[in-house]
Structure formats: structure tokens, C-alpha cells
Amino acid sequence: MSTITVWFIRCAMIYFLLAILLGLQMSVAGPVYPWMPIHVHFNLLGWMSMMIYGVGYHILPRFSGKPLWSDKLSYWQLWLSNIGLIGMAAGWWVRTSTGESMVLLAFSVLEAISVVFFFLNMMLTIKPAPAPAKPAAPPAPAKK
Ligand code: HEM
Ligand code: HEM
Numbered sequence: 561m562s563t564i565t566v567w568f569i570r571c572a573m574i575y576f577l578l579a580i581l582l583g584l585q586m587s588v589a590g591p592v593y594p595w596m597p598i599h600v601h602f603n604l605l606g607w608m609s610m611m612i613y614g615v616g617y618h619i620l621p622r623f624s625g626k627p628l629w630s631d632k633l634s635y636w637q638l639w640l641s642n643i644g645l646i647g648m649a650a651g652w653w654v655r656t657s658t659g660e661s662m663v664l665l666a667f668s669v670l671e672a673i674s675v676v677f678f679f680l681n682m683m684l685t686i687k688p689a690p691a692p693a694k695p696a697a698p699p700a701p702a703k704k
Pocket of ligand 2: 604
């Protein structure tokens with residue numbers, strides 16, 4: 561596996577753990593702010609999307625029989641998606657305690673840019689590829 565795949569999968573699993581802890585906390589406290597949207601997005605943008613990014617970077621170029629369009633863009637995407645998501649969590653916390661939404665907006669834009677980077681990289685990588693050849697038929701048994 562490439563470094564980018566390993567790091568996306570590691571990050572996905574860390575967000576999963578954090579999201580589950582928040583979920584357990586909300587089972588007692590109820591769907592309260594800011595934990596509710598943080599739980600939701602650590603699960604959906606952290607656990608699920610980052611797992612998909614990691615696995616996608618590994619298998620989609622291979623399925624296409626073509627290298628990834630840009631390794632550099634994938635590194636930028638790893639950083640931006642993490643900074644964006646952690647910043648969004650901070651943004652929900654700031655909005656809940658002060659009513660100020662600008663932090664959430666700024667980091668949401670970074671997260672959205674990271675999605676665009678994945679979109680571009682994959683759109684320029686995937687292409688139809690021929691199916692693998694069928695295995696040769698086993699030799700006929702020798703006549704007696
Ligand atoms: C041990 C695992 C989990 C626990 C204990 C848990 C707990 C909770 C709780 C208590 C709520 C608030 C529900 C309410 O009272 O309205 C909630 C909401 C939510 N959870 Fe989880 N959760 C878990 C795993 C997950 C996973 C794996 C996902 C997605 C991949 C997920 C997605 C959501 C979403 C989308 C909501 C918001 C639902 C809405 O908008 O009403 N949760 N969760
Ligand atoms: C750049 C990406 C994203 C941004 C900036 C974003 C932003 C937001 C915001 C600001 C809210 C309102 C939360 C609140 O204050 O109550 C929200 C809610 C929600 N988002 Fe996202 N979101 C993103 C991606 C996603 C994705 C990819 C999913 C699902 C796969 C998702 C699922 C949800 C759900 C289920 C809710 C309702 C949560 C609740 O009931 O509290 N979001 N999102």
C-alpha cells in the first residue's frame with residue numbers, strides 16, 4: 561500500500577474511535593451541541609470518507625491500469641481533509657459557545673476544497689480497462 565493509503569486508513573480509524581466515544585457520550589447526554597454534528601462528521605467525513613479515499617487511492621488506479629494522476633494532489637488532500645475536519649469540529653464548538661460561525665465556515669471551505677482535490681484526481685485517473693484474460697482451459701485427459 562502507498563503512504564497516502566496507509567495514512568488515510570489510519571486517520572479514518574482514529575476518527576471512528578473518537579466518533580464512537582462521542583456517540584456513547586450522547587447516548588447519555590442526548591443529541592446535544594456541539595457533540596451531535598461532530599459525531600456525525602467524524603463518522604461520515606472522517607471514518608467513512610477517509611476510508612473510501614484510502615481504499616480508492618489504492619484500487620482505482622489499479623482497476624484503471626494507469627497511475628494516479630497526481631501524487632502531490634493526494635498529499636494536499638490528506639492534509640486539507642484533516643485540517644478541515646478538525647477545524648470544523650472546533651468551529652462547532654466555537655459556534656455553540658459564542659454564536660460565531662466564521663471558524664466553522666472557514667474550515668468547511670477547506671474541507672470542501674479537499675473533496676474537490678479527490679474529485680479531480682480520480683476523474684483524471686479512472687478510465688475503462690480491459691477485463692483480465694480468462695484462464696486457459698485445463699489440458700484434456702490423455703486417451704487410454
Ligand atoms: C457505538 C456507535 C455509535 C453510537 C453509540 C452512536 C450514538 C448516537 C447518538 C446517541 C445519536 C443521537 C441520536 C438522537 O438522540 O437523536 C447519534 C446520531 C447520529 N449518528 Fe451515531 N452512534 C454510533 C455510530 C454511528 C456511526 C458508525 C455512524 C455513521 C457511519 C453514525 C451516524 C450518526 C448520524 C448521521 C446521526 C445523526 C442522526 C440525525 O440527524 O438525527 N453513528 N448517534
Ligand atoms: C465539506 C463537507 C461538509 C460540510 C462543510 C458539512 C457541513 C454541515 C453543517 C454545517 C451541518 C449542520 C450541522 C448543525 O449545525 O446542526 C451539517 C449537517 C449534516 N451533515 Fe454535513 N457537511 C459536509 C459533509 C457531509 C457528508 C459527506 C455527509 C454524509 C456522508 C454529511 C452528513 C450530514 C448530516 C447527516 C447532517 C445532519 C446532522 C445532524 O442531524 O445534526 N455531511 N453538515
